[in-house]
Amino acid sequence: MPRVSQDHLDARRREILAGARACFARHGYEGATVRRLEEETGLSRGAIFHHFRDKESLFFAVAEDDAAAMMETVRRDGLVQVMRDMVARSGSPEVRGWLGTQLEVSRRLRTDPEFAKRWAQRSEAIGQATMDRLETQRAAGTLREDVPVHVLRQLLQLALDGLAMHLAMGRDTDHLAPVLDLIEAAVRRS
Amino acid sequence: MPRVSQDHLDARRREILAGARACFARHGYEGATVRRLEEETGLSRGAIFHHFRDKESLFFAVAEDDAAAMMETVRRDGLVQVMRDMVARSGSPEVRGWLGTQLEVSRRLRTDPEFAKRWAQRSEAIGQATMDRLETQRAAGTLREDVPVHVLRQLLQLALDGLAMHLAMGRDTDHLAPVLDLIEAAVRRS
Numbered sequence: 108m109p110r111v112s113q114d115h116l117d118a119r120r121r122e123i124l125a126g127a128r129a130c131f132a133r134h135g136y137e138g139a140t141v142r143r144l145e146e147e148t149g150l151s152r153g154a155i156f157h158h159f160r161d162k163e164s165l166f167f168a169v170a171e172d173d174a175a176a177m178m179e180t181v182r183r184d185g186l187v188q189v190m191r192d193m194v195a196r197s198g199s200p201e202v203r204g205w206l207g208t209q210l211e212v213s214r215r216l217r218t219d220p221e222f223a224k225r226w227a228q229r230s231e232a233i234g235q236a237t238m239d240r241l242e243t244q245r246a247a248g249t250l251r252e253d254v255p256v257h258v259l260r261q262l263l264q265l266a267l268d269g270l271a272m273h274l275a276m277g278r279d280t281d282h283l284a285p286v287l288d289l290i291e292a293a294v295r296r297s
Numbered sequence: 298m299p300r301v302s303q304d305h306l307d308a309r310r311r312e313i314l315a316g317a318r319a320c321f322a323r324h325g326y327e328g329a330t331v332r333r334l335e336e337e338t339g340l341s342r343g344a345i346f347h348h349f350r351d352k353e354s355l356f357f358a359v360a361e362d363d364a365a366a367m368m369e370t371v372r373r374d375g376l377v378q379v380m381r382d383m384v385a386r387s388g389s390p391e392v393r394g395w396l397g398t399q400l401e402v403s404r405r406l407r408t409d410p411e412f413a414k415r416w417a418q419r420s421e422a423i424g425q426a427t428m429d430r431l432e433t434q435r436a437a438g439t440l441r442e443d444v445p446v447h448v449l450r451q452l453l454q455l456a457l458d459g460l461a462m463h464l465a466m467g468r469d470t471d472h473l474a475p476v477l478d479l480i481e482a483a484v485r486r487s
Contacts, residue, residue: 213465223467258475265476268466269459275403276458277413285448286455293483 120158123148127155128169129200132207136166136214166211167225173208174229178236185244186237186263187291190270194287197280209271237263241294251296259294266290310348313338317345318359319390322397326356326404356401357415363398364419368426375430376453377481380460384477387470399461427453431484441486449484456480 126148130139133147139162141152148155159165180189193202215222237260244250250259266287274280316338320329323337329352331342338345349355370379383392405412427450434440440449456477464470 213462216466254475254479258472258479261472261476262479265456265459265463265473267459268462269455269457272403272458272462273455276406282448282451283455285444286451289444289448289452289483293479 116158119154123150123155123158123165124169124172126150127165128173128204128208131166131169131211132200132204135207136162136211167222170208170212170226171229173205174233177205178233181233181236182240185240186267187287187294190267190287190290191284193270193274194280194283197274202274206271206274210275234260234264249296250294262290262293306348309344313340313345313348313355314359314362316340317355318363318394318398321356321359321401322390322394325397326352326401357412360398360402360416361419363395364423367395368423371423371426371430375434376427376457377477377484380457380477380480381474383460383464384470384473387464392464396461396464400465424450424454439486440484452480452483 127139127144130144130147134140134143141155141162144155144162144165145152155165159168177189180192193205196202212226216226238256241250241256241259245252245256250256270283273283317329317334320334320337324330324333331345331352334345334352334355335342345355349358367379370382383395386392402416406416428446431440431446431449435442435446440446460473463473
């Protein structure tokens with residue numbers, strides 16, 4: 108297959124994921140009907156389901172894509188920076204899309220054992236990305252030494268989960284920056 | 298009305314709330330049909346809706362009751378202790394009931410502006426209970442002095458929200474105790 112076609116396929120796939128993410132965020136998984144997915148992506152159902160077997164696969168791909176993007180940022184800038192970005196852009200389509208996906212994932216984990224099994228690997232990978240970054244920081248001497256790295260990872264994860272819930276409850280984010288400073292200070296060498 | 302009748306009415310009301318909480322936790326708001334509410338409380342729909350106008354009012358009463366219980370514990374033992382208790386009894390009916398209510402409240406806040414308006418006062422009251430406790434601790438000299446009390450309150454709230462999300466995602470709670478130690482240390486005078 109010539110290279111240009113693969114590029115085209117990849118671009119189309121990203122286009123579908125972006126539209127689907129917005130659609131899931133706005134209407135929830137159940138409310139994201141095929142018609143709404145068509146409207147949001149500007150593509151026909153034939154085009155959409157040429158790339159993804161069904162709505163279930165499409166949602167999983169959106170969630171996987173979000174997880175991959177977060178892992179990338181965590182490896183580069185750390186989880187505290189991910190949270191700072193979210194607070195700074197809490198009303199943006201990107202953050203609303205991420206939040207919608209998170210809430211749907213959390214609902215699925217409670218209600219769909221098959222999904223929970225598939226998702227466990229993704230979840231493990233994000234945790235590992237955070238661990239890798241913390242290990243690097245510990246080696247560089249910027250991390251506190253009196254607490255195991257996995258406890259620091261769990262503290263950051265708890266803060267991220269808290270941020271998701273905070274945003275989900277529509278609470279304002281005006282005063283969260285100094286809270287993230289405290290979280291960051293809690294993992295650093297003092 | 299003679300005192301015994303009022304006691305009886307109160308007891309009946311508590312009985313309905315306990316059954317309804319379990320029912321909402323197990324089936325979600327939509328899934329908690331009148332028939333299921335009857336089964337879970339062991340009372341007829343007539344008896345249930347003698348005390349509560351409709352399912353909506355019943356849910357609000359359950360959520361209010363949870364909020365009042367939490368406020369009571371926060372005033373007495375602080376929010377960190379509330380979280381420690383939740384971690385220790387994460388599989389118990391009480392914690393599952395609280396979590397079910399939290400998730401339903403968070404869904405409502407996103408989708409139901411009328412509910413959001415009614416809930417704002419309750420939410421404010423819990424925040425105030427936490428503030429009161431922190432102010433007392435600051436007066437007693439056990440709290441750090443270099444950060445405003447409202448920031449410490451938000452840190453604790455973020456941790457509580459994170460714990461709710463953590464439990465909602467079915468993650469294990471084995472390693473959360475040392476994380477709560479870090480949170481507690483982050484608000485105390487070092």
